[in-house]
Amino acid sequence: MKPVVATSINAIRGAVADAKKRGLSVGLVPTMGALHAGHVSLLQAARAETGLVVATIFVNPTQFGPHEDFNRYPRPLEKDLEICGQAGVDAVFVPDVKTMYPDGFGTYVEVHGLQDLWEGASRPGHFRGVATVVLKLFNIVGADVAYFGQKDAQQAQIILQMVRDLDVPIRLRICPIVREPDGLALSSRNQYLDAEQRRHAVVLHQALEHARTLIAKGERNAAVVQQALADRIKATPGAQLDYAALVDPQTFRSVERIGKEVLVALAVRFGATRLIDNLKIESPHG
Amino acid sequence: MKPVVATSINAIRGAVADAKKRGLSVGLVPTMGALHAGHVSLLQAARAETGLVVATIFVNPTQFGPHEDFNRYPRPLEKDLEICGQAGVDAVFVPDVKTMYPDGFGTYVEVHGLQDLWEGASRPGHFRGVATVVLKLFNIVGADVAYFGQKDAQQAQIILQMVRDLDVPIRLRICPIVREPDGLALSSRNQYLDAEQRRHAVVLHQALEHARTLIAKGERNAAVVQQALADRIKATPGAQLDYAALVDPQTFRSVERIGKEVLVALAVRFGATRLIDNLKIESPHG
Numbered sequence: 276m277k278p279v280v281a282t283s284i285n286a287i288r289g290a291v292a293d294a295k296k297r298g299l300s301v302g303l304v305p306t307m308g309a310l311h312a313g314h315v316s317l318l319q320a321a322r323a324e325t326g327l328v329v330a331t332i333f334v335n336p337t338q339f340g341p342h343e344d345f346n347r348y349p350r351p352l353e354k355d356l357e358i359c360g361q362a363g364v365d366a367v368f369v370p371d372v373k374t375m376y377p378d379g380f381g382t383y384v385e386v387h388g389l390q391d392l393w394e395g396a397s398r399p400g401h402f403r404g405v406a407t408v409v410l411k412l413f414n415i416v417g418a419d420v421a422y423f424g425q426k427d428a429q430q431a432q433i434i435l436q437m438v439r440d441l442d443v444p445i446r447l448r449i450c451p452i453v454r455e456p457d458g459l460a461l462s463s464r465n466q467y468l469d470a471e472q473r474r475h476a477v478v479l480h481q482a483l484e485h486a487r488t489l490i491a492k493g494e495r496n497a498a499v500v501q502q503a504l505a506d507r508i509k510a511t512p513g514a515q516l517d518y519a520a521l522v523d524p525q526t527f528r529s530v531e532r533i534g535k536e537v538l539v540a541l542a543v544r545f546g547a548t549r550l551i552d553n554l555k556i557e558s559p560h561g
Numbered sequence: 562m563k564p565v566v567a568t569s570i571n572a573i574r575g576a577v578a579d580a581k582k583r584g585l586s587v588g589l590v591p592t593m594g595a596l597h598a599g600h601v602s603l604l605q606a607a608r609a610e611t612g613l614v615v616a617t618i619f620v621n622p623t624q625f626g627p628h629e630d631f632n633r634y635p636r637p638l639e640k641d642l643e644i645c646g647q648a649g650v651d652a653v654f655v656p657d658v659k660t661m662y663p664d665g666f667g668t669y670v671e672v673h674g675l676q677d678l679w680e681g682a683s684r685p686g687h688f689r690g691v692a693t694v695v696l697k698l699f700n701i702v703g704a705d706v707a708y709f710g711q712k713d714a715q716q717a718q719i720i721l722q723m724v725r726d727l728d729v730p731i732r733l734r735i736c737p738i739v740r741e742p743d744g745l746a747l748s749s750r751n752q753y754l755d756a757e758q759r760r761h762a763v764v765l766h767q768a769l770e771h772a773r774t775l776i777a778k779g780e781r782n783a784a785v786v787q788q789a790l791a792d793r794i795k796a797t798p799g800a801q802l803d804y805a806a807l808v809d810p811q812t813f814r815s816v817e818r819i820g821k822e823v824l825v826a827l828a829v830r831f832g833a834t835r836l837i838d839n840l841k842i843e844s845p846h847g
Contacts, residue, residue, distance in 0.1 A: 381675065382673070382692075382722060382727055384669075385671060387669065389667065439663075440668035440697075441696055442697050444574075
């Protein structure tokens with residue numbers, strides 16, 4: 276069935292209010308569109324767990340840097356709406372920029388500490404934009420549960436912290452990374468890759484799996500694992516390492532010694548395209 | 562009747578959820594305690610307009626500067642609860658600092674532009690603390706309407722802008738300033754004044770009324786009115802002018818020429834005590 280498409284805040288709030296009157300719980304999947312199987316896994320989780328599923332499609336300008344890909348970011352709206360329909364989405368909120376950022380807009384949410392590390396260091400202002408737009412979408416939709424992907428691990432952690440710190444009345448579900456058959460994590464930006472870059476892009480996943488093997492074999496020195504990751508990336512044609520990090524999954528601060536739980540995170544450029552991937556590794560005897 | 566006193570987030574949310582199930586609308590009056598007739602006017606407005614009245618009493622550390630009066634700020638809790646009871650408040654939320662700012666807290670709301678002017682310039686970080694705690698209280702209580710005083714005009718405008726920018730689902734009511742018989746605006750900080758300072762403190766109101774007279778007589782040059790305000794304050798024993806401003810009531814930017822609507826705002830120190838007052842002046846032929 277075709278989902279309702281709402282472009283105004285009043286329209287999406289009306290759809291949600293109707294559902295709540297009927298006693299339905301509301302699930303929210305915020306996206307920037309260009310939907311792939313990763314997004315579909317979030318929509319399906321929402322469909323399975325809540326009564327009204329709302330997806331949002333909004334390429335959020337405040338989370339892009341001045342030299343990033345805001346303008347060329349893909350916007351295949353018709354195809355996205357079809358995918359939403361197939362996934363059983365009830366309503367899609369597709370606001371324009373003026374609806375989300377009216378004249379005189381000036382309020383931002385900052386998650387200090389977390390927002391300045393890794394992705395935040397590479398992309399200044401990125402997480403301020405993410406936290407702000409996500410809080411706006413939470414406030415607009417009034418969902419009971421919101422769904423995010425583990426692919427953007429630091430984003431997920433920032434939203435968890437924001438919800439906790441600001442007492443936002445919503446429950447969060449962080450869903451596993453969905454991968455191509457060769458292991459490449461799904462991303463709307465994968466379509467920027469040419470054939471050769473696409474072939475080599477599997478190195479992110481391979482390097483992470485190599486890190487898992489090293490740790491499973493007993494390696495506890497984070498610097499050793501980090502070096503192994505960096506070596507793999509540097510040996511790959513066309514790949515440029517942005518960062519390879521072993522961090523605490525809550526604080527995203529670097530660890531020196533690998534304990535019970537470590538998040539291994541990678542950011543790699545292929546030409547103008549920047550890919551990220553991560554793996555949470557638990558060592559019962561860490 | 563004695564109000565319910567809740568110290569935990571779950572307890573106050575439970576009280577509100579019960580009321581909502583009974584179909585009641587919820588009114589919220591956030592305060593730092595030390596309640597006076599100004600607060601009572603907010604509680605009474607909430608009592609008249611909503612079904613469940615929730616007051617919060619929390620001296621918010623993040624809105625005080627390092628050399629401000631956080632520690633000596635008055636905390637007469639028993640008397641405050643009595644005043645709440647007399648005003649017909651149903652529930653009072655009295656969290657401690659750890660409840661509002663648990664370990665690892667790091668998320669702040671910033672209202673750019675507005676937050677850096679006047680009160681924000683005199684008190685760096687003040688409005689960040691205000692916006693953050695107010696949003697938390699909105700999220701915790703889930704009220705339909707929140708009540709603030711026009712006495713803190715810039716605070717009220719910042720909260721209006723935050724609610725608009727972040728799409729917070731709440732309605733705001735800004736209530737008029739309540740004054741002593743001699744015109745001094747009620748403030749919890751008035752009790753810091755000694756007898757002589759208290760006598761001279763009426764100059765804020767007198768200077769504002771003088772500005773009103775000048776404008777009513779046709780003065781349109783903001784600098785002239787500002788100078789008249791400053792002269793009045795400087796001529797008052799023990800009074801030290803912090804700022805005298807004629808601003809646009811929405812943006813709080815200084816105006817040069819007085820138009821249809823101007824906000825005249827004053828901040829004056831008497832010893833260690835800082836008092837503020839303001840007057841919105843409409844000139845139909847501005």
